[in-house]
Amino acid sequence: MRTIGMKRALLGAAIAALALNASAAQAATATGTAKAKILRQITLTNTSDLQYATVISGATASTVQVSTAGAxxxxxxxxxxxxxxxxxxxxxxxxxALVDVSGDANVTLTGSLGGTMTSTLSYSAASVTLGATGGSFQVGGTLSVGANQTAGDYSGTFNVTANYQ
Structure with missing residues (x-):
């Protein structure tokens, strides 16, 4: 009887070993890759202002336009x-890297002696591809000058934004 018990124990162990090997034979492995792209922080610097220069107003309202090329x-x-x-x-x-450019559509200029004027703004590009030395864009505008506009020095600030695409 001992032999029969041992045979059964050995047979049970063999079946268990086969069951373990069967699941190991069906196992698979793979590798994944972790990636990251690091971009330098954008810096945006104003190197010249939108300048309409000197305007002498007349009896009727009119506009002064400065193109993004400065004309x-x-x-x-x-x-x-x-x-x-x-x-x-x-x-x-x-x-x-490709950078999207956006900003205010208008700016209000306030006079040193009172009065205001509005300028609509235009941008030379909606996006800029940066080179080794960076990139640039220009902002022009159309200034609405009132009839007999109040004299004085006028100025106003506007915001521009540059973001990686």
């Missing part, structure tokens, strides 16, 4: 003198 068009009834410039912004960041 000025003085509207009917106005006299424009001095040097006009578009605002220029430099972007520093990761070489080869």
């Amino acid at each position: 000025r068009t003085c509207g009917s009834g106005l006299t424009c003198t001095g040097t006009a410039t578009a605002a220029n912004f430099n972007i520093a960041g990761t070489d080869g």
Whole structure:
């Protein structure tokens, strides 16, 4: 009887070993990869302001436009003198990265002696691909000058944003 008991024990052990090997034979392994892309923090620097220069208002309302290239068009009834410039912004960041550009659509200019004027703004690009030295974009605008606009020095600030795409 002992032999029969041992045979059964050995047979049970063999079946258990086969069961363990069967599950090990069906196991599979794989590897994964962890990745990250690091971008330098963007810096945005204003290097020149949007300058309409000197405008002499007339009896009728009109506009002065400065293109994103800095060219000025003085509207009917106005006299424009001095040097006009578009605002220029430099972007520093990761070489080869695409940066979206956005900002305020309008700016209100307040006069030193009272009065206000509004300028609609235009951007030279909606996105900029950065090179080894960064990139840049310009902001021009169209200034609405009232009839007999109050004299004085006018200024107003506007916001621009640059974000990685």
